[in-house]
Amino acid sequence: MPEKSAGALAASRPEKKYPLPKISAPRAPRGTLYRGREGMWSWVLHRITGVSIFFFLLVHILDTSLVRVSPGAYNAVINSYKTPIMGLGETALVVAIGFHALNGLRVILIDFWSLGAKHQRLMFWIVIVVWVLLLVGFVPRQFMHIFGGA
Amino acid sequence: MSTAVLDNSPSVPEVIPTFTATLIIRRFDPEVDDEPRWQDFDVEMRGTDRILDALHKIKWEQDGSLTFRRSCAHGVCGSDAMRINGRNRLACKTLIKDLDISKPIYVEAIKGLPLEKDLIVNMDPFFESFKAVQPFLIASSKPDKERLQSPVERARFDDTTKCILCAACTSSCPVFWTDGQYFGPAAIVNAHRFIFDSRDEGSEVRLDILNDQEGVWRCRTTFNCTEACPRGIQVTQAIAEVKAAVLRGKP
Numbered sequence: 001m002p003e004k005s006a007g008a009l010a011a012s013r014p015e016k017k018y019p020l021p022k023i024s025a026p027r028a029p030r031g032t033l034y035r036g037r038e039g040m041w042s043w044v045l046h047r048i049t050g051v052s053i054f055f056f057l058l059v060h061i062l063d064t065s066l067v068r069v070s071p072g073a074y075n076a077v078i079n080s081y082k083t084p085i086m087g088l089g090e091t092a093l094v095v096a097i098g099f100h101a102l103n104g105l106r107v108i109l110i111d112f113w114s115l116g117a118k119h120q121r122l123m124f125w126i127v128i129v130v131w132v133l134l135l136v137g138f139v140p141r142q143f144m145h146i147f148g149g150a
Numbered sequence: 151m152s153t154a155v156l157d158n159s160p161s162v163p164e165v166i167p168t169f170t171a172t173l174i175i176r177r178f179d180p181e182v183d184d185e186p187r188w189q190d191f192d193v194e195m196r197g198t199d200r201i202l203d204a205l206h207k208i209k210w211e212q213d214g215s216l217t218f219r220r221s222c223a224h225g226v227c228g229s230d231a232m233r234i235n236g237r238n239r240l241a242c243k244t245l246i247k248d249l250d251i252s253k254p255i256y257v258e259a260i261k262g263l264p265l266e267k268d269l270i271v272n273m274d275p276f277f278e279s280f281k282a283v284q285p286f287l288i289a290s291s292k293p294d295k296e297r298l299q300s301p302v303e304r305a306r307f308d309d310t311t312k313c314i315l316c317a318a319c320t321s322s323c324p325v326f327w328t329d330g331q332y333f334g335p336a337a338i339v340n341a342h343r344f345i346f347d348s349r350d351e352g353s354e355v356r357l358d359i360l361n362d363q364e365g366v367w368r369c370r371t372t373f374n375c376t377e378a379c380p381r382g383i384q385v386t387q388a389i390a391e392v393k394a395a396v397l398r399g400k401p
Binding site: 032039107110116 | 176186233235236237256258259261322324370371372373374376377384386387390393394
């Protein structure tokens with residue numbers, strides 16, 4: 001089809017319903033979500049928890065540095081951490097750090113242990129089990145602090 | 151002889167039952183479509199047929215405009231990598247019976263490379279990074295006969311010799327989807343094939359190339375590549391070995 005050259009294509013462009021958009025729609029609209037397995041989802045969780053921990057650290061450095069500005073302000077901020085909402089935030093923080101730390105060990109083993117890549121799936125489930133065990137120990141105690149006033 | 155054997159066979163070969171499979175294919179014609187669109191096709195299939203047979207049936211009997219690549223059709227040439235039910239597979243190695251046929255089968259082009267038409271993507275970026283790792287023997291000596299190698303030395307890189315450059319691994323990599331500069335698993339696999347070859351003298355060059363910001367360190371060990379490889383290459387393992395070699399400074 002020689003008449004369907006690039007030039008003919010370009011000429012047919014203005015006949016379209018709309019003028020050429022300034023901000024074009026995404027070139028590759030939604031395909032299906034790639035169905036990765038344990039490895040991919042562990043990476044997704046690792047990234048989400050990692051970014052969350054980063055934002056926590058940012059705030060944490062700011063609140064700790066307040067003590068040099070004014071101890072009063074520091075105390076006020078630390079007291080606000082004792083509210084139930086911040087208590088739930090702390091729970092989420094431990095959830096995130098727990099996974100990130102354990103999966104981090106898994107990633108280190110994949111890179112530095114010669115059999116790491118072979119056993120990555122088993123290691124992922126070990127990470128999940130240890131993580132859940134940690135949370136089973138921590139979350140009830142934390143909730144007693146927040147809601148029980150103990 | 152052969153007829154006699156046939157006559158002696160106890161029963162007529164079983165008729166393989168057929169059923170209607172629904173394929174939903176992501177179509178894109180750059181001359182007509184602004185956006186890719188999903189299109190349904192119903193085809194009579196047997197469980198022993200492959201996705202490639204379904205695509206052939208559609209192209210030959212229903213819609214001749216359906217566009218896809220295939221050459222050998224037997225899992226050797228690596229032309230027909232595509233995303234089948236959300237996972238990268240070769241269409242010629244994926245049997246219908248291994249898929250859930252009670253639901254439609256989704257077929258779309260591999261991700262992360264520019265979509266050209268229907269199931270065809272532009273493979274140029276993929277082959278550029280393949281070339282960049284210098285995938286050929288680099289040797290200074292000129293032996294009179296063959297270059298000798300022990301079976302143990304050969305076995306060291308056996309796994310990565312199996313690559314057919316189908317791009318199933320590279321286009322399954324989340325890092326490659328968002329960062330087209332990343333060399334990608336296939337290029338690293340082919341670098342591995344020479345880095346650990348005892349006859350090769352260019353491993354330093356290759357390790358240097360892959361020590362780049364866009365080299366092996368971009369790997370986030372998601373294992374999508376290992377899962378997608380139609381040749382069963384332990385891709386993430388190979389990348390981990392190259393990482394270790396970069397740290398050591400030698401294979």
